[in-house]
Amino acid sequence: MSHAWLKTMKLYVLLTQEHCRIPILEAARQVIRGGADVIQLREKRLPDGELLALGRRLRVMASEAGVGFVMNDRADLARLVEADGVHLGQEDLPPAAARRSLGPDRVVGLSTHTPEQAGATPDAGVDYIGVGPVFPTATRGYTQGVGLDYIRAAAQVTPLPLVAIGGITLERAPEVAAALPPGRGAVAVCAAILSAPDIEAATAAFKERLAVR
Secondary structure, eight states, X not given: OOOTHHHHOOEEEEEOGGGOSSOHHHHHHHHXXXXXXXXXXXXXXXOHHHHHHHHHHHHHHHHHHTOEEEXXXXXXXXXXXTOSEEEEOTTSSOHHHHHHXXXXXXXXXXXXXXXXXXXXXXXXXXXXXXXXXSSOBTTTTBSSOOOHHHHHHHHHHOOSOEEEOSSOOTTTHHHHHHHSOTTSEEEEESHHHHTSSSHHHHHHHHHHHHHTO
16 A cells, blocks of 8 residues: 655644534545645544444545545554554554554554654654644643644654644644654644635645645
């Protein structure tokens, strides 16, 4: 399975119905048309059957567009929907266990919040790391961010691609992108795109800001 997007990604969009003004599948279509490189399905409350069905539809949509598709938390469902991979939190299934479930050809991402966590990832079977929350974000319940300095620190302790996440607005996107190592990072966005009146236009605006790096 090709994961070319892992080396070229700039815009990574998290999909959750909670922040969408429209049905999530239509939001996903607009995000893809707007230029997202990766989409992640992040639904914490859906029953497994509904999550499986939604994941399968997003898998087809992403494949047709050549966009990366990642499931949040659930390595079992990522395998069943044939997603490109799974994104894990520090309290989720350990990356090694997810790797055993998914096999060697799929992507495992891991959220990190400290340089110590970032530095441990190259030997943990991880393909990319999330770094954040960069700024406070109501989306994930963080009242404080780790700031841009953590992005720079993480880049020094791991060779893996970095995905900066947390409270990133269109105005802040360029400074976050500038803190990422050249050619080895992306900016993750959720509410700032999904809550916009025109999701496709909002996605395109983010992609334009990030493309100048």
